Amino acid sequence: MNGLAMFDPVLLSTFVEVARAGSFSEAGRRLGLSQSTVSEQVRRLERLAERRLFVRDTHRVALTADGDAMVRFARTILDVNEHARRYFAGSAKRQRLRLGASENFVRSRLPSVLHDFLSRTSDVDLELTVGLSDSLFDLLDAGELDMVLGKRRPGEARGQLIRRERMVWIGTHGTVVRPETPIPLVMYPPPSMSRAMAIEALEKAGLAWRIVCTCDGLMGLQAATLGGFGVMVQPQSMIPAGLIELPPSPMLPDLGDVEFVVASATRHPRGATAELTEVLLRH
Structure with a gap:
């Protein structure tokens, strides 16, 4: 992975939703995205991480060990991102x-x-x-x-x-x-x-x-x-x-x-x- 690469919160959010739903199609339905868009965003995150995050077959989607670790990191990053957004949105009005x-x-x-x-x-x-x-x-x-x-x-x-x-x-x-x-x-x-x-x-x-x-x-x-x-x-x-x-x-x-x-x-x-x-x- 490029040492300067940053994990896009959009990709992380999609990834977490797939992990939660256990399905690309169900994650797409919840996010209002097509299944192909969800798949492409997960592939982009995997390329950034240089790790395989899901094991896919025709019946299920399961997290790999690296995928399980990425879920924890992704939730932390998304939480911090949301706290920062709320802080600065509130500060602008104060x-x-x-x-x-x-x-x-x-x-x-x-x-x-x-x-x-x-x-x-x-x-x-x-x-x-x-x-x-x-x-x-x-x-x-x-x-x-x-x-x-x-x-x-x-x-x-x-x-x-x-x-x-x-x-x-x-x-x-x-x-x-x-x-x-x-x-x-x-x-x-x-x-x-x-x-x-x-x-x-x-x-x-x-x-x-x-x-x-x-x-x-x-x-x-x-x-x-x-x-x-x-x-x-x-x-x-x-x-x-x-x-x-x-x-x-x-x-x-x-x-x-x-x-x-x-x-x-x-x-x-x-x-x-x-x-x-x-x-x-x-x-």
Whole structure:
């Protein structure tokens, strides 16, 4: 057999049907082919394999030892071929959605949003990037994301408004902020919006502060705050488990509001991007 020869799936399919039917004429009937066409296709496969695959006489068709081996190989090849066909046929119809989301949204509302989204469309492969809003907007501008669920300050124009929410100081039941010491802050690294809002509020109030813990993940910030390192800042509805909104205090000035928005890479989103945007605006 030529080392570069390939077994044609059409020939293999005909061969398997003959082996199953035990007859060239019956195989032809099942395949909608003439007996002569079935015979010719089997002969072509035998020439490719350089092996005799059937013992033929006037009464029956029986597999040779090589024919028995070929049945096993043929079924494997045909199964793989069918799986590949189905995979690529399905992939051609599926959409890819590159979604960026701020971590506090991911840990709070995103699961229910995605559940509602998938109930409306199931032909989407999701690529989820979690990060700080400003970093996500940079990726959106660079064409590396299709849409972003992030935050903006009131008055900024970027994205469609989902909702507005108050930012709050967060700590534990035992958190005490002492006026004689700088306020200990547990913060994301720049360009975190919550970090900037906290520092701006403290500077405006003339209060001393220092960063005692920096982490780019909310779980790390939560752990440090639970451990008593300091206080952190989050939207009011997204306070991590085990932490509380700290009561009003002259040492903890008002932080103002933040707006949650959805922004897409195009002015008029289509397909999965438009579908998820609609879900978010209704959620």
